[in-house]
Amino acid sequence: MKKLLRRIGYTLLILFILLNIIGALQAYRATRFYSGGTTKRNVTEMSFGEKVSAVFLGVKVPKSKVADSLKLPHEYVNLTTDDGLQLSCWYINSAIEYKRGQSNKTVIMFHGHGSSKSGIISEAQAFFDMDYNVLMVDFRAHGESGGNTCTIGYYESLDVKAAYDYIAKKGEKNIVLWGVSLGASTIIKAMHDYSYIQPLKVILEMPFGSLYGAVKGTMRNNHVPVQPAALLLTFWGGIEHGFWAFSMNPQEYAKSINCPVLLQRGASDIRVTEDETQAIYKNLSSNNKTLVEYADCGHQSLYKKDSAKWLVTVSNFLGK
Secondary structure, eight states: OHHHHHHHHHHHHHHHHHHHHHHHHHHHHHTBEETTOOOOOOGGGSOHHHHHHHHHHOOOEEOOOOOOOOOSOOEEEEEEOTTSOEEEEEEEOGGGSTTSOOOSEEEEEEOOTTOOGGGGHHHHHHHHHTTOEEEEEOOTTSTTSSOSBOOTTTTTHHHHHHHHHHHHTTTOOEEEEEEETHHHHHHHHHHHHOTTOOOSEEEEESOOSOHHHHHHHHHHHTTOOOTTHHHHHHHHHHHHHTSOGGGOOHHHHGGGOOSOEEEEEETTOSSSOHHHHHHHHHHOOOSSEEEEEETTOOSSOHHHHOHHHHHHHHHHHHHO
């Protein structure tokens, strides 16, 4: 009996160690984008060897590329974060358009995980049509910005700070922050970390409530058993980048936001739960906050899915 218990104990220990090794390797790959990464493919398209390698070592994911299909006149702007990374941005200045004067309002835009500034061109055009200057930012490790490490909003808050500082130094007082998914959650964290970031208004689309919740959402979206994968990836991802990932909690950080907020979600979003969205909404300290849900929308561009509703909702919010 003692031998059997000892064997069971050793087996469980070996399994525990193996799971943590796999978790650490997966977290390493999951938080990095590579210039020579492999384009993501469906599991059914992989060979047996590729599947084994993906399970144990993870997959090298390519850094998002930028396609400059923005038809509005714009200039390239490079910003430097407090930790020394270069951020690539597009700045749409209304004064460039000969038919319009200089606008005294600016929207700073932040894309989602794995995307880039070229992924939010449609929304940028819409904001420009509403008479706003627009600054579109590539997060670190995304698009044309420097670095290859993504911390799912933790250090990306420095990117929000750099963009806000750039526009504020222009003398702009009427600053609006807009973000989708990772961008939205990072805005919340930045406003918590740097109390002087006080935009006129904030538009948050599909922000995750916590980093742990974001990882669980990714597992659900990829049809992978949530546990123990989410627990291990969150733990090791934070350890590898020098912070406690379970404390990364935008729904708590939302208490730092006092300005008017428009919070939007897709009713069919399986990556960010309704409970997460409700927690963020409840914790917002603003007396002027609005929660809007889009039917038949998942974790995707709400503008592209339902542009009519988006345009009415956003223009009404900004016009108040």
